[in-house]
Amino acid sequence: NWSGSSGTTRWVNDDGMLFIPPGNGCNNPGYQHIQDAVKDANPGDRINVCPGTYAEQVTVGMGKDNITLKSVGLWKAVIKAPTLMMFDAGDTRYSIVRVSYSNNVTIVGFTISGPGPGPCNSLHYGVRVDNGASANILGNHIIHIRDEPFGGCGNGLAVVVGRLVAASAQILGNVIEDYQKNGPTLRVIGHGPNSLESQNGIQVSDGATGTVRHNFVSQNISGGGLFGGIGVLFFSAGQVVSEHNTATANDYGVYSNQTAGGTSVTESRVRGSTFDGIVIDGSNYHQVSHNASDHNSGPGVSLYDEADNNSIVRNQVQNNDFGGILLDLGSSNTVSTNHVKSNGHDPIDDITDGIRINTGSGNTVTGNHLKNNITHDCHDETLTLNTWSDNGVGTSYPAGLCGYDDDDGEDVNTFGWDASYPWYLSFSDAADLDFVTGYSQFDLSSLLQLLPSIRISATRPRPSPGQ
Known part of the structure; x- marks a missing residue:
């Protein structure tokens, strides 16, 4: 549970005042940089990040189990890709936020923003969970996870779970927009039609199993690419349960390719696809x-x-x-x-x-x-x-x-919409493309009551339709 931290509460503020760790509020912070607070954190600590823009890469590594990073104010703390990105430890990829080798790390309510500082392969991931880690990615606004200018280099995944080594995550209540390739989340808004990359919204692949619920996926459209963009894709996956999802205005709505028996697609709404629905x-x-x-x-x-x-x-x-x-x-x-x-x-x-x-x-x-x-x-x-x-x-x-x-x-x-989730009642079937404005007014604490919702245990994806 994200609220179950029982350790020290640490405060981060970028305003340049006196810093005495761990701090006791936004007016008396302990740190100027988020990564410094993570470095000092012990298992079970909570890190409150005050409103501001933090141009840094944040890595939560080994020995940081059960810590929570929380924006003070929904989307008010911005973790932004710096102009000089450093490779993730152990490979040649760039991430803004990475959770690696640590368990039950929670990231709540941030804006996590690109773009990368260059035209090709300058930013690979908004949030990366790998090396056996587990994370709760909750209520964040993940935006501009792409190169600048927008390119066709195959990078730019908003949230990736696993990739090289198995990991798991609960991905819930995030708004993701303007990403370059994949973006699994509650609400996924693609870049719209483009001839450079075929986008996938939610992807479970290569033996991964998952439960995918209460998602809204839109505008994954290739507009001339070799493959179509797919709203919800299961590619060579293990057993997947997919329910109460809405996929609208994608090239394909829901697509299961060579995925294990026992998979289900139920109680969902698929509409306006360029090609097939399900x-x-x-x-x-x-x-x-x-x-x-x-x-x-x-x-x-x-x-x-x-x-x-x-x-x-x-x-x-x-x-x-x-x-x-x-x-x-x-x-x-x-x-x-x-x-x-x-x-x-x-x-x-x-x-x-x-x-x-x-x-x-x-x-x-x-x-x-x-x-x-x-x-x-x-x-x-x-x-x-x-x-x-x-x-x-x-x-x-x-x-x-x-x-x-x-x-x-x-x-x-x-x-599609589940009446047991009250904010869904604010949106009709026609409200497909104006979701972000309304979403910003949601009560984050009630949103977190949905846990657990989406859980993916992922391994490295293989090339897939839309990749």
């Missing part, structure tokens, strides 16, 4: 349920590359330009009790249907409610290799594939 690509035994996927340019939900034994259950899929639910290549999947309507606004080559199977066998499609989809509500290119039953439908191919008229209502559960 993608299961070469992954097996996933559950995709109680999601709303709408107004995407590709299919609302799609399975590719031998995605087998997945369950697509009780989703609301509507107004997607390239079809509702697409099984392009996969077998033994279950598609059940989904509401699929008004998909296929771009009927190219007769492949925009409500539920469509291109290839694969042993799939079961049952109990779905389909209406007003182009070209068909139900479509099976294999003709006879899959089982279709009890689907309420208007049109089908082959004829008679789906059997009875059904006007069952839209009785799907609510999605």
Whole structure:
């Protein structure tokens, strides 16, 4: 718990007054630099950082377990990349804040800001957690984690957990904007369309397992890059639980590629993707349920590359330009009790249907409610290799594939926002791009009641879609 520090409280203020450690307030601080306070800190100490701009790199290393660094005033203490960056110990990367070899370190309420001092590889990470460390990254504003000018050198990750050696973190309640590559957090605002880097919002990869909850991910768009930007990406990951997330205006909303069975994507809202909404690509035994996927340019939900034994259950899929639910290549999947309507606004080559199977066998499609989809509500290119039953439908191919008229209502559960988190009620589905202004007024102490929320135990990522 971030508030559980029982050691010495140390005070930092950059205003140039007399410093007598550990200090007892902003008017009587013990330190002028944050790193000096960290150096003196013992396990369990709390470091309060007074409003001001601190142009320094901060490393919390071995022997600093259970310490808390807290801004006095939300986002009032700014940790800024200095004009002369020093390599992180042990490699040739640059971080603004690093937690390494220490456990349960908490960083609360800061502004952590770039940009780096040069045009390429001048700043790699806003916050880095590695070498077996664990950290709570809470309520920070992490901004400009990029080169200056913005470049295409592959650096610029807002928060990275693991990378070379396993680590873990709770990443909650942060606002991240204007980053160059990846930015996992509660609220992720990409740099917007760019032809230099394909951005990913939240990424769990290379054997990592994670729980990803209550995130809002937006504007991860390549705008001409080789790969699309992805809102929430699981790439060769271990089992991941993803729920109550909202992904809007990304190239892809949620994308799972070759990720372990038992992974679930539930109770989320995906909308306005350049391509597909929710993608299961070469992954097996996933559950995709109680999601709303709408107004995407590709299919609302799609399975590719031998995605087998997945369950697509009780989703609301509507107004997607390239079809509702697409099984392009996969077998033994279950598609059940989904509401699929008004998909296929771009009927190219007769492949925009409500539920469509291109290839694969042993799939079961049952109990779905389909209406007003182009070209068909139900479509099976294999003709006879899959089982279709009890689907309420208007049109089908082959004829008679789906059997009875059904006007069952839209009785799907609510999605995305969780009513148990009161500040979410301030935002509607349309409030996708003006979140930061409202967020700054949130009560940080109530936000911290969400712990634990997102926990990632990460190893080094491999190249992935969007990397």
